[in-house]
Amino acid sequence: MTVYQATASAPVNIACIKYWGKRDTALILPTNSSLSVTLSQDHLRSTTSSRADASFEQGDRLWLNGKEEEIKAGGRTATCLAALRKWRKEVEDRDSSEPKLSEWPLRIASYNNFPTAAGLASSASGLAALVASVSQLYALPQSASELSLIARQGSGSACRSLFGGFVAWRMGERDDGSDSLAEQVATREHWPNMHALICVVSDAKKGTSSTSGMQLTVKTSTLLEHRIKHVVPQRMEEIERAIAAKDFDSFARITMKDSNSFHAVCLDTEPPIFYLNDVSRAIIAVIEELNRASIANGNGYIAAYTFDAGPNAVIYALEETMPVVVNAINEFFPQNQTFPDPFKMLNKDVTRPQGFNGAVVREGGWEKGAVSRLIHTTVGDGPRRLGDEESLLNEAGVPKTLA
């Protein structure tokens, strides 16, 4: 008896041009296009196994990190599965020898190799892994961009995790969302020395969720519309040109400007939304000062910070300049967890740009754990197809961790 199953992993992506605001909350159609860098699955990934079997009872079931989650009728997961089934049905209709997988219940197990506490957007990689896994199970002929239409409806920015490298989510124009999809702007091989350092910043208070926060901004900010209509379109063009030309200076400048613009419209929301805290501000100050001193010396930008809907910093730098960043951040923000330093950059013989003013950092330094951990990774590839030996499900269609 053939077992119909597939296991896929999908990457985390971190936006340089931020998605903030929906024009359609049901279809998840954004108010502006966005652009992200896909991070390597060697360090951060969601893995999802899916299995279809006519003998499964109780309909579809889903486990996230070993915990069963209800698949609510009309909910986002259900919407994605229905869309994937529709395309599977087309396969079956074209070739009657294909098994009727679209009619069988599914068992899906998903696992993130990074703690939720890390504050990284796990919904993007998780939804992307789900769509990748089920589309493989269903042997769908659709392209990654077409699949991104489905991932987008599960979790907006998930659509960007269906590609490696540098990825744009085109906002589209149509009311049905059929042109609101992701596409690759450049492969990781185009700019393989793009590195990313994630600084996990502790925050006592849970911030506003991005889902509710962005719609509050849409409703109340007097600056958002200007950002959407006049600022982001130009920035999208500029950063795509910067990526094509591997122009790190422009890439860094635009990335930082857009992060700040996004947090500015959050602040302009009623009531205001704050994601950056004093530690986030201190990380910004260090990166700005590294860049200032480097530029004053006639050199280029050293790094670019960007912040999503939380206090964690993601710092982009090229492999050549990342050692300066790693050592500065590690010194100024002693962590709770030992930094695994996968690229052996710690205590490397690096010199900060001449004229770097250490006074930008709080006197006496930050207390241990203000940054709880560092994750160093690089630009990475898109969803991977994994072998059955890596399946998260056992023969009964239950997560192995539970069996």
Add this chain to the structure above:
Amino acid sequence: MTVYQATASAPVNIACIKYWGKRDTALILPTNSSLSVTLSQDHLRSTTSSRADASFEQGDRLWLNGKEEEIKAGGRTATCLAALRKWRKEVEDRDSSEPKLSEWPLRIASYNNFPTAAGLASSASGLAALVASVSQLYALPQSASELSLIARQGSGSACRSLFGGFVAWRMGERDDGSDSLAEQVATREHWPNMHALICVVSDAKKGTSSTSGMQLTVKTSTLLEHRIKHVVPQRMEEIERAIAAKDFDSFARITMKDSNSFHAVCLDTEPPIFYLNDVSRAIIAVIEELNRASIANGNGYIAAYTFDAGPNAVIYALEETMPVVVNAINEFFPQNQTFPDPFKMLNKDVTRPQGFNGAVVREGGWEKGAVSRLIHTTVGDGPRRLGDEESLLNEAGVPKTLA
């Protein structure tokens, strides 16, 4: 022998609609109109004595808080004095019996009754007191609005400290700045129960000065122009209507929105400017939650926060609701200095609005001194003419504190 001298005091003003950006840095012409509340001189004031004497040598001399300051040729103080002399000359030309004060050297001493460390804009009250004092010495016939043209060139927002109550600074249109002046929107008697609580917030780092910060925003922010052209003009109309109608709900809402809008364009600056820190954010959270709970109970806004170019909060509330604010801030932010509580609101029998969620405040509360002191005051009057017995200068034209 007649002694020609005058002593005046002038108030601090705190803007509800913020001034941020100059279209002419020499004349200090703003990119948008602004509106402020004048605070009572019973608590916060600058006092300035000026004296003209033909026998003074070495030209004009100025002391600020007992320390002599150079009056730089072409500098802002020199510009103000030259303009005042020009108007005095007109008085003398019209009436030849008038002594030729405009030709005599000046001795000026100014003193703030609040520490610079309080982080309150002392330049506004200081320049206003200087203009008020010299214009009294010179017996100028000009109106306060006309004098505001001169104060504006000394320190932009000083023009608003020439009136009591509620004051607008009209940005004007002319290139020579002759229509960029302050005018009173409402007297303090119109809305005398308007109170203000200043929370002096400690900040380890000195922020960007407002003079350099605002021009960096003008140069680099992609959101400022929209704020200037499309957001502020409407807000000015709305807040003036709110003040006319003594509509605190609208006053509070607009004040908070504009403070956040101002800090949003600061964040949108390259490199970003941060004035709010975690303590500022926590004060915002408390006020927002007090308002939320009160509104949920079918009542109105309790208070409004506003922040200038620093972490200090100024909280506006009517006398009736201020006790709730004073007691909440005092409890959540224990200070270094004992709060003098001039209006006897501490430990008054007040109840927070039902449903107030204390979880908005950091668990365990804030460490003592995160807010170093509280200053409670009210809306106040414009510059005061003081008697010679309050002069800061001795007979030799030297500050009494130095003699």
